[in-house]
Amino acid sequence: MSAGYLYPQFYHFECPRTQEIVNSVGAKAVAEEVHMVASLLWFHFHDRFVEARGPNWEVPLGRRDSRKANLSVSNNDIPVPNETFTTVLNKFN
Template identity: 40%
Template sequence: MTQSVSFFIVAVLLVFAPLCLGAKNNGGYLYPQFYDRSCPKAKEIVYSVVAKAVYKEPRMAASLIRLHFHDCFVKGCDASILLDSSGSIVSEKRSNPNRNSARGFEVIDEIKSALEKECPHTVSCADILALAARDSTVLTGGPSWEVPLGRRDSTSASLSGANNNIPAPNNTFQTILTKFKLQGLDLVDLVALSGKH
């Protein structure tokens, strides 16, 4: 089981490398040292909470990866999946691909709470999702890498984007391939992710 989960997580992260590594945000490039001065313990705090959650429930590692995947496929890796419905926001959590299946929100909430105590209003939820995905991989026996940081959180969600952009299990092969290509991903990425998913 652990080997299977590790392969799945590695496959997912290899698929997302093109989306996350070349990302630009606020006119600048993302870089791993983004919080080194403003919140030096950020990575340590994220890892600690993720480790506790995965130790308690090993399946949580895959769930955190899936949150990052579903977030990135809608409006980019901007944490829009975490927004609840309020005012003009209709949450992506209510979309068909996420309803009754996306999980791990409480782990992200716990990480955010710990980071707010350490360095208020500093670390974005989008970066928390990216770090939690990497840490989930490491904790299940996969490789480690430096996560480019500096993403900013979305202030809007896209229910229609979640319903239309996230590949669904009943999509045709051509539809899934098109959805991957729209994200800058190719057939190899699709096979790596879908084959294990």
């Protein structure tokens, strides 16, 4: 398999507990911040029905851009909802 190949079952083989871990982290986030429920519901609805035009789709997985997350880079490089268009555009240039 080439380094850039993506397929929906990637984590089934690489980390079989992925779904369990994601569910656990999601439950913890909701327990700590009640408003997270509304955000997750909106995200789920928007991506499933608006973006994907239906209730189901396969997501290709397997990108290995980094072996670890970097909070400061994420906080600086990922746009936030209240940024201006120019600021967001500059982050992607």
